[in-house]
Amino acid sequence: MQQFLDFFNYNFNFGSSISFSVKSLLIILIVFVSTRYFLKLVRRLVQRTLNKQAQFTFQSIFSFFNYFVYVIVILITFDNIGVNVTAIFAASAALLVGVGLALQTFIQDIISGVFIIADQTVHVGDIIQLDGQVGKIENITLRTTRAVTIDNKVLIIPNHKFLTSILYNWTENGTLTREYVSVGVAYGTDIKLVKKLLIELTKEFPEILQEPKPDVLFNDFGDNALDLKLSFTLNNSFSANLIKSDVRYKIYEVFNTNAIDIPFPQRTVWLNQVEPQTDD
Secondary structure, eight states, X not given: OHHHHHHHTOEEEETTTEEEEHHHHHXXXXXXXXXXXXXXXXXXXXXXXXXXXXXXXXXXXXXXXXXXXXXXXXXXXXHHTTOOHHHHHHHTHHHHHHHHHXXXXXXXXXXXXXXXXXXXXXXXXXXXEETXXXXXXXEEOSSEEEEEOTTSOEEEEETTHHXXXXXXXXXXXXXXXXXXXXXXXXXXXXXXXXXXXXXXXXXXXXXXXXXXXXXXXXXXXXXXXXXXXXXXXXXXXGGHHHHHHHHHHHHHHHHHHTTOOOOXXXXXXXXXXXXXXXXX
């Protein structure tokens, strides 16, 4: 029995101020396991009272704070079993500074992820534009957000980008978006006919909603053309570029059928001829 007690009280010394006994290591292990199961129990009890979206938000934030709980519990345990925590920090100060600098962006992404999830800046399924890239949100984690572009490429976005860059959320106000296709017609063209043709051709696209009604805006008197803008509403803005491309094809076809010109820039150049001078 005495040998058994001696084994548990045997100390492992690391320098002059840091030492561990087998008993201390066992206590640390028990505390760590107990903390783990306690956090699991808390998570299950809280999630039972939340809906699906709230469960996702809570789980993401809770997993972040787990790390803090583990660190605090372990430090308190070390202090209570006689380990000089100050000496540990002093011995590893240079290492901790290096690790802190290396993890600076990582921690920034984590904190940004907590803010995004907590204040619901973006949601899964939202269509966003960030730094010129457009994608549909597929997954939001604490460090990164995963989005898929229209050409099925995956964007892995560090979460700090949402706080440091201008973010356009195309679907923040709903899935309906107003889109525009610009076109110019020659001066002298019957613009009432053009307006009628443009509105009529939108009916050939099932993706374009007829309520609210499509409209044609007289945008400006251009240098070479009358600038018009066809506006319409889509319920799938993620495919807007493809639909607008098809609309342009149709506009070109309809204009050719109805002899409507789409002018190109023209310039009139006047040449003044100067007769060469002759010496008498």
